[in-house]
Amino acid sequence: MKLVFAGTPEVAVPALDALIASGRHDVAAVVTRPDAPAGRGRRLVASPVAERAEEAGIEVLKPAKPRDPEFLERLREIAPDCCPVVAYGALLPRVALDVPAHGWVNLHFSLLPAWRGAAPVQHSIMAGDEITGASTFLIEEGLDSGPVYGTVTEAIRSTDTSGDLLTRLAFAGAGLLSATMDGIEDGTLKAVPQPADGITLAPKVNVEDAHIDWSAPSLRVDRLVRGCTPAPGAWTTFRGERLKLIQVQPVPGRDDLAPGALSVGKSNVYVGTGSYAVELLWVQAQGKKPMRAADWARGVRIGDGESVGA
Numbered sequence: 001m002k003l004v005f006a007g008t009p010e011v012a013v014p015a016l017d018a019l020i021a022s023g024r025h026d027v028a029a030v031v032t033r034p035d036a037p038a039g040r041g042r043r044l045v046a047s048p049v050a051e052r053a054e055e056a057g058i059e060v061l062k063p064a065k066p067r068d069p070e071f072l073e074r075l076r077e078i079a080p081d082c083c084p085v086v087a088y089g090a091l092l093p094r095v096a097l098d099v100p101a102h103g104w105v106n107l108h109f110s111l112l113p114a115w116r117g118a119a120p121v122q123h124s125i126m127a128g129d130e131i132t133g134a135s136t137f138l139i140e141e142g143l144d145s146g147p148v149y150g151t152v153t154e155a156i157r158s159t160d161t162s163g164d165l166l167t168r169l170a171f172a173g174a175g176l177l178s179a180t181m182d183g184i185e186d187g188t189l190k191a192v193p194q195p196a197d198g199i200t201l202a203p204k205v206n207v208e209d210a211h212i213d214w215s216a217p218s219l220r221v222d223r224l225v226r227g228c229t230p231a232p233g234a235w236t237t238f239r240g241e242r243l244k245l246i247q248v249q250p251v252p253g254r255d256d257l258a259p260g261a262l263s264v265g266k267s268n269v270y271v272g273t274g275s276y277a278v279e280l281l282w283v284q285a286q287g288k289k290p291m292r293a294a295d296w297a298r299g300v301r302i303g304d305g306e307s308v309g310a
Contacts, residue, residue, distance in 0.1 A: 001080075001181060001184070002028050002078070002079065002080050003019060003025050003083065004075065004083045004100070005027055005029075005031070005049075006084070006086075006104070007030070007032060007049040007087055008033045008048070009047065009049070011087055011170045012088075012170075013052050015084070015086045015177045016030070016052055017174065022181075027056075027058055028058075028059065029060070029061055029080075030049060031063070031066070031071075032088070035047070046060075061074060066090055066092050071096075075096065075099050079099075082101070082102035082104075082181065082184060084104075084105050084106075086106070086107045086173070097139060097141070102184050103139065105136055105137070105138055105181070106137055106139050107177045108135050108137065109121050110134070110135065111132060111133040112135040112148055112194055113197075113198050113200075116145065116199065118202065119205045120132075121162045121165050121169065122162045122227045123202035123205070125165065125223055126223050126227035126228075127200075130156055131154070131155055132153070132154055132169070133172075134151065134152050134169050136148065136180040137191065137194075138191045147193045148191060148192055149180045150176055150179065150183070150189070152175070154169055154172060160226060161226045161227075161229040161230065205228060206232060209228075210234045210235055212225070212245065212309060213309075217274050218273040218275050218277065219250060219275070221250075221273050221278055222248055222249070222250050225246075229247070237309055237310070238285075239300075239306075241286045243283055243284070244284040245282075246290055248271075250279075251270065251279050252276055254270065256272075257272025258272045260307040261305075262302055264302050266294075268294065285300075
């Protein structure tokens with residue numbers, strides 16, 4: 001088939017690579033978000049997908065909005081059979097959805113209908129799921145509600161951050177998306193409507209969502225930290241300033257600390273929660289680089305009775 005691939009961030013690059021490498025389909029063009037300011041100089045930088053497409057000699061389209069007339073005209077000129085999508089980042093209007101004969105097929109990083117929305121991996125970790133995966137589905141105008149072509153599953157490890165898990169799903173999902181294109185092309189794959197039961201939503205996780213409640217159980221604190229790493233970053237406060245928590249570890253059996261209370265040993269820093277304590281492993285103070293929590297504690301000289309999140 002002739003394909004137009006839509007995607008923007010680094011997590012979409014493995015799927016683009018898989019489609020280019022398959023040799024079975026022609027990736028005629030790539031649609032991605034416009035160049036965005038980045039770095040200290042805030043200079044405009046192309047998306048990872050745009051950079052990869054340019055390296056491969058593939059035409060890159062960067063509409064401000066996918067309903068722009070110039071973009072729609074070019075899409076009709078290319079006349080793709082199907083448009084595979086991975087984390088494109090913009091809502092596709094019906095006028096664009098109707099262009100390819102086989103529609104737009106999205107790779108979504110959850111086992112639909114679970115975790116429909118912008119942040120499925122973060123929510124699956126924060127909810128304590130043991131299994132997640134990726135799904136390919138036909139895009140409709142509803143939120144991730146279209147019929148599903150296929151899925152792959154992935155176990156969530158006890159130490160996984162959202163970054164760790166998303167990286168594994170990006171590569172597993174790349175194979176799934178490529179196989180989905182093959183099945184659509186040869187007519188062996190049909191999309192199946194999603195069940196009405198089991199729908200959960202995964203809205204974008206913002207900075208306030210990442211604020212730690214120390215009265216919550218330690219497992220919930222650990223899941224929040226892992227789910228919000230690398231972004232937006234779980235945080236608390238210490239002496240009135242934000243302290244980002246990069247890695248913590250529940251300490252079963254240690255229940256002598258009140259929620260938020262700090263206990264500092266020679267090489268360990270513990271915080272009380274609503275159940276048993278967590279050990280702080282890596283933190284990042286405001287304006288500082290990430291560091292081991294023990295080094296941070298030595299530097300700020302934590303006194304008796306001090307706490308976080310007060």
